[in-house]
Amino acid sequence: MSTETSAKFVEARLAVATVQHLPASYVRWVGKRIIDFGASVRGILAFGLISLGVLITKRRVASRVIHPLIWDQVLRSGVAMLPIALFLAFALGLLIIGQTVYFTSRVGAPQFLGVVMVSVVVRELGPLLAAIIVLTRAGTANVIELGMARASREVEALELLGIDPIHYLVIPRIAGVTLGVFCLTVYVVVVALLSGFLWAFLQNVPILPSAYLAQFAAALRPMDFVALGLKSSAFGVIIALVVCYHGLGKPMSVEDLPRAGARALTQGVIFCVIVDALFFLAFLLL
């Protein structure tokens, strides 16, 4: 077969392959995706309500078994994520201050550095960054772990032993991941603010640490602390619920695990962004 003939053959095969992988109807494809997403939302909400019921009714049951599991989740979703979270927070502070210094120095307004840091890091990017780190690292690991438990019938084994699988597998994850995301958010915010000042100092911006802190303190409102706690906790609950729902919510075989992990990751990001937008709306209205 000559080179030209080979190229034509490959081109033809590629064309066929492309056509075969295209959906028959985009409208139908988009519609199916929307319906699937709606079904997932409904499933996650139902799963959340069931978990809430178990949390309330079994809050005093087997605390000596459940509490260590919660701390284990805090370790996995918080402490273990600290190095990567601090590295990204450091980079975030440098990037934001680098860009801000560049623009404010052109207009002669370095006094807005603190305001920018509060608006961008404390109110928006800090909680979101912490949530995405936990979702991508600890979240996907949890989907695989729970999916394996479901596929290897460990959930059945727990039921036979009179142990509620939601109480043993889900509640520690909800509590642990929520606490982990909250603590990680605090660390991310603090490190981003400090690295921001470091960058400003290196760029010879005429601002003293006390002035930077004063700007920062003036820009912060009491509501920011409340919003930071609520938002990071909401992200933690959402991540844990999405992860547990996709790991445990449906009968699963080992082959389904990669798809479940990818779906949990995508939906986790979407839900966190939606909640973030709702908080922003509330911020504008209040």
Next chain:
Amino acid sequence: MPSPAPDSSEFAVELTDVECWGGASGREPSLTGIHWKVAAGEFWAVGGLMGSGKTSLLSSIAGLFPPARGSVKVLGTSWLDVSPEQLPAQRLKVGLVHGGGLLLRHLSVAENISLPLRYHHDAQHSDVLPKLGEWLAATGLESVAERPGGAVSRNWAQRAGLARACSLQPEILLVDNPLSGLDPQDVRWWVQFLGRVSEGHPLLGYRRLTVIVTCDDLPVWRAPGRRYATLAGGQFRVLDDASSLEGWATTHAGPV
């Protein structure tokens, strides 16, 4: 000393016109029209080939999956009448040992056995160590106690599953095909241990337990006072006497 057998009018398990789910999807009827009464303290061996519905039958008795039709009563209570609040307590009256043990893979063998004890008594691991040690010794699991549940052989995992189920002091013990894939030495251990459990094991307070074992090979379980049944063609059939075991073995488990 073993206590006397309870009054046979008190049924430990009572199945009335039961149809079990099964098949590859788990949503096809695999057994139909089961009428079966198991008196308290009896030892039953139920034989059937692969796919005959052994696991489905035991799962229905344990209340894990509701039957497609009919009523399953355990110790006089139908699973349909058990409220969600009563369910854990009712489940603890029945111990089910699945083939392969169904251990939690992330816990060690010892932690697997101690988990239900700790959960139901809200105890630390150290609090249940004496009881755990007794069960590890009784089932010969000391040497593998610290290995992860997912890293032990089928025989050890099943023994751990048995210790885990028995440690909760059930009144009925269901064991799903425990001899599958075991060497003759382990087969002997299982037959003898379940015999002792049925007659009154010291760790179970010398109580006679109702034991139902499913198997591929019925004659292995032959012993005085035991009862036998078969699963074939979607039907459950009680064998009238032990002499019919040989006929069953020739038909179902003989050389091809």
